[in-house]
Amino acid sequence: MASSSKSLETKKRPHILTIAGSDSSGGAGIQADLKTIEAFGCYGSSVLTGLTAQNTKGVQGVHEVPAEFVTQQFKSVVTDDYPKCIKLGMLTNSSIIRALALELKQWDTINVLDPVMISTSGHALLPEDAIEAMKELYPLVDYFTPNIPEAIKLTGYSTTSQSKLNLEQMIELAKLTNTKTGAFTVLLKGGHTSISRREVLDIKNREKGDYDIVWEEGDDDLDTIEVLSLYSAYKQIPKSEEEQLVVDVLVNKGEVVALFVGKKIDSKNTHGTGCTLSTAIACAYATESREVPDFNLRMFKKAISYTKTAIASSYPFGQGHGPLNHAHLSVKRALPPPTKYNPHPFVSHLIQSNLPLWKSYVKHPFVVQLGKGTLPKECFEHYIKQDYHYLKHYARAHALGAYKANSFEDIKAFTDIAGHIARESEMHVNYCKSFGIDLPTLESTPESAPCAAYARYVIDIGTQGDILDLYMSVASCLIGYGEVGLWLQKQVEVGEATLEGNLYRKWMEDYSGKDFLGAVERGIENLERRIAEDPPTEARLARLTAIWHECVRLESAFWDMGLNLIK
Numbered sequence: 001m002a003s004s005s006k007s008l009e010t011k012k013r014p015h016i017l018t019i020a021g022s023d024s025s026g027g028a029g030i031q032a033d034l035k036t037i038e039a040f041g042c043y044g045s046s047v048l049t050g051l052t053a054q055n056t057k058g059v060q061g062v063h064e065v066p067a068e069f070v071t072q073q074f075k076s077v078v079t080d081d082y083p084k085c086i087k088l089g090m091l092t093n094s095s096i097i098r099a100l101a102l103e104l105k106q107w108d109t110i111n112v113l114d115p116v117m118i119s120t121s122g123h124a125l126l127p128e129d130a131i132e133a134m135k136e137l138y139p140l141v142d143y144f145t146p147n148i149p150e151a152i153k154l155t156g157y158s159t160t161s162q163s164k165l166n167l168e169q170m171i172e173l174a175k176l177t178n179t180k181t182g183a184f185t186v187l188l189k190g191g192h193t194s195i196s197r198r199e200v201l202d203i204k205n206r207e208k209g210d211y212d213i214v215w216e217e218g219d220d221d222l223d224t225i226e227v228l229s230l231y232s233a234y235k236q237i238p239k240s241e242e243e244q245l246v247v248d249v250l251v252n253k254g255e256v257v258a259l260f261v262g263k264k265i266d267s268k269n270t271h272g273t274g275c276t277l278s279t280a281i282a283c284a285y286a287t288e289s290r291e292v293p294d295f296n297l298r299m300f301k302k303a304i305s306y307t308k309t310a311i312a313s314s315y316p317f318g319q320g321h322g323p324l325n326h327a328h329l330s331v332k333r334a335l336p337p338p339t340k341y342n343p344h345p346f347v348s349h350l351i352q353s354n355l356p357l358w359k360s361y362v363k364h365p366f367v368v369q370l371g372k373g374t375l376p377k378e379c380f381e382h383y384i385k386q387d388y389h390y391l392k393h394y395a396r397a398h399a400l401g402a403y404k405a406n407s408f409e410d411i412k413a414f415t416d417i418a419g420h421i422a423r424e425s426e427m428h429v430n431y432c433k434s435f436g437i438d439l440p441t442l443e444s445t446p447e448s449a450p451c452a453a454y455a456r457y458v459i460d461i462g463t464q465g466d467i468l469d470l471y472m473s474v475a476s477c478l479i480g481y482g483e484v485g486l487w488l489q490k491q492v493e494v495g496e497a498t499l500e501g502n503l504y505r506k507w508m509e510d511y512s513g514k515d516f517l518g519a520v521e522r523g524i525e526n527l528e529r530r531i532a533e534d535p536p537t538e539a540r541l542a543r544l545t546a547i548w549h550e551c552v553r554l555e556s557a558f559w560d561m562g563l564n565l566i567k
């Protein structure tokens with residue numbers, strides 16, 4: 001008897017139709033589109049408009065598909081399965097464009113148009129008269145993605161420097177493209193020019209939130225981490241205002257909606273960039289949730305960052321402009337997730353690996369209320385009593401570090417810190433006295449569950465793991481309090497926190513003072529040095545990051561304990 005087995009996949013995938021040309025070298029056109037669609041977990045169908053004999057060095061020939069046959073292919077596909085989104089690329093000639101405009105008018109589809117005119121290798125892929133015919137297509141276009149030379153050609157925008165536009169000119173050109181074509185939304189791609197960080201910052205100050213400036217992952221966020229300013233190597237990382245960036249301008253109804261800003265990737269493997277981006281937009285449109293208010297921004301951000309990773313992870317092929325790694329997302333799904341950020345500075349990697357968690361710790365309501373002086377006194381007293389217990393465990397963890405160390409340098413470093421904490425405890429006792437809490441009260445106060453949980457975790461990691469694990473388990477306390485001290489200082493400067501008449505003034509001054517920040521600085525330098533001397537493997541990095549996350553979570557729970565008087 002024949003056995004039968006059932007298909008495992010029953011859920012429908014979003015259908016993306018690409019109407020484009022074939023690139024025999026597989027880098028651009030239909031081939032790039034289908035690989036990208038597959039990587040996004042969508043289903044890709046295709047209507048071919050032309051076949052190119054092409055490689056990474058150039059286009060050797062184009063074989064045009066008759067317009068009637070383009071229509072026939074289109075009808076075959078859409079009458080069978082209605083596409084969620086259509087991407088249009090190389091359209092070959094004016095009769096194909098007119099035939100497609102006629103068809104698309106009858107179907108209420110979402111259309112992304114990448115006006116392919118010239119290949120990366122410099123070959124004209126669209127005759128002059130076809131540019132006129134495109135006017136019939138524009139009103140049907142939801143998302144239009146020209147690059148600078150294409151937008152200049154389509155609008156007749158006059159500039160002395162053909163494509164090296166500045167940011168203001170780019171914005172002008174994007175708006176003009178939107179109004180002249182009537183396409184619903186225009187994304188003017190900035191890859192053909194470069195914009196300095198200063199230009200972006202100037203615009204940001206001038207526009208004052210009229211539109212969004214969407215920075216590449218990991219760039220703007222670094223600015224929100226105060227404690228990095230204590231790390232000497234970070235100070236040397238130039239965040240020069242002269243740094244050249246790529247800016248894509250998103251315009252809707254003639255108004256700028258957003259600027260997408262990111263670093264330029266230095267690669268000659270850019271063949272198929274426009275095809276991949278426009279297809280990624282179609283896929284992001286079909287797969288991102290449309291319920292959220294910033295749907296448009298998320299979708300473009302996803303498509304742009306997808307395409308950049310495709311360039312960054314490209315591999316050699318051919319002798320000219322090589323192709324992108326179009327399908328990298330599907331490879332990522334099959335492999336363990338790669339490290340998201342360059343672990344240098346390591347502290348910024350740790351913080352950014354879960355920024356919301358970190359913010360829940362360093363900007364906890366306990367900290368905010370403390371800064372404003374509105375924190376109930378009993379909450380603070382509960383906290384400092386428990387902190388006394390925690391300090392003892394913290395000193396013990398360092399003594400354990402000295403025990404585990406096998407170099408005199410480490411033994412000295414850990415005993416020094418343990419001794420320093422022991423001395424700090426005397427200061428803590430004196431500080432508690434100013435709140436009417438004496439030493440016998442401190443000693444006899446039962447340890448709360450959140451304090452015991454945190455201390456147990458630190459000592460446990462220290463016992464199980466090696467010296468770096470232990471170092472990791474004590475790092476978030478030191479670095480986090482440095483961040484809290486510096487952040488509160490900033491809050492005072494902008495009038496969001498106050499020192500004047502604040503019951504917790506001394507606490508704030510201690511944690512933003514030279515002594516404490518000096519210790520944080522040494523802690524960061526030490527951690528960075530250890531990591532630089534012995535870079536972790538991916539698995540090791542994952543474990544260190546997990547320890548950091550757990551400690552950050554327990555630190556946040558420690559503030560919860562104070563605020564909610566948890567015993």
Ligand SMILES: Cc1ncc(COP(=O)(O)O)c(N)n1
Pocket residue numbers: 020021022023028029030052054089090116118119120121270271272273274275
């Ligand atoms: C079939 C086809 N479609 C599009 C392009 C543009 O891609 P690129 O600008 O990367 O050369 C191309 N070269 N070939």
